[in-house]
Amino acid sequence: MTPVEVRFLADVPGHATTLARWHHAQWGELYTDWTLAVATEELIDHATRRAMPTTLVAMQGDVPLGSVSLVLEDAPELRDQGDAWLASLYVVPEARGLGLGVRLVKELVAFAARQKVERLWLFTPEHASFYARLGWRPQGSAKLRGVPVQLMDIVPA
Numbered sequence: 001m002t003p004v005e006v007r008f009l010a011d012v013p014g015h016a017t018t019l020a021r022w023h024h025a026q027w028g029e030l031y032t033d034w035t036l037a038v039a040t041e042e043l044i045d046h047a048t049r050r051a052m053p054t055t056l057v058a059m060q061g062d063v064p065l066g067s068v069s070l071v072l073e074d075a076p077e078l079r080d081q082g083d084a085w086l087a088s089l090y091v092v093p094e095a096r097g098l099g100l101g102v103r104l105v106k107e108l109v110a111f112a113a114r115q116k117v118e119r120l121w122l123f124t125p126e127h128a129s130f131y132a133r134l135g136w137r138p139q140g141s142a143k144l145r146g147v148p149v150q151l152m153d154i155v156p157a
């Protein structure tokens with residue numbers, strides 16, 4: 001079995017369009033004006049650096065299985081809440097339940113610590129218990145286009 005490695009998208013930039021398709025299909029309805037073209041542009045930009053804002057990808061050989069991003073802003077409505085966000089955690093359906101989601105979150109938090117992020121934020125419509133088990137603290141709720149989301153934070157270490 002080929003091992004899964006977590007890499008910077010910058011190391012495998014050709015997969016930016018695949019990630020954009022995943023993300024847009026999953027979250028497109030949460031955002032106004034966030035077209036597939038915009039999602040693609042953002043990821044092509046992330047593929048140019050290994051510092052925030054950027055994206056990590058779980059790769060099995062040449063096949064991308066999931067990704068997670070570290071960004072300065074995840075939703076304009078929540079801009080004042082924090083300036084470093086874990087965003088767009090995604091694992092392809094056929095690779096779920098194998099620990100990849102947990103691994104991507106842990107690697108992203110460790111990377112944020114190396115980037116000297118003092119407080120990392122996320123919002124989630126439905127996975128608060130998943131993040132709570134990884135040490136994220138509930139920090140209230142908000143609504144994005146009518147969808148209730150839980151805000152959470154962690155001090156990266």
Ligand SMILES: CC(C)(COP(=O)(O)OP(=O)(O)OC[C@H]1O[C@@H](n2cnc3c(N)ncnc32)[C@H](O)[C@@H]1OP(=O)(O)O)[C@@H](O)C(=O)NCCC(=O)NCCS
Binds near residue numbers: 026088097
């Ligand atoms: C959420 C997601 C990233 C989890 O990825 P995954 O690779 O299946 O997660 P893991 O295998 O690392 O799961 C680890 C644990 O979390 C649990 N878990 C998985 N999905 C969960 C969920 N939706 N809510 C609560 N716990 C969950 C698993 O049961 C597992 O628990 P266990 O170790 O006690 O068995 C994946 O389901 C996904 O991509 N979903 C669609 C996109 C999405 O919703 N992303 C989150 C945005 S906030």
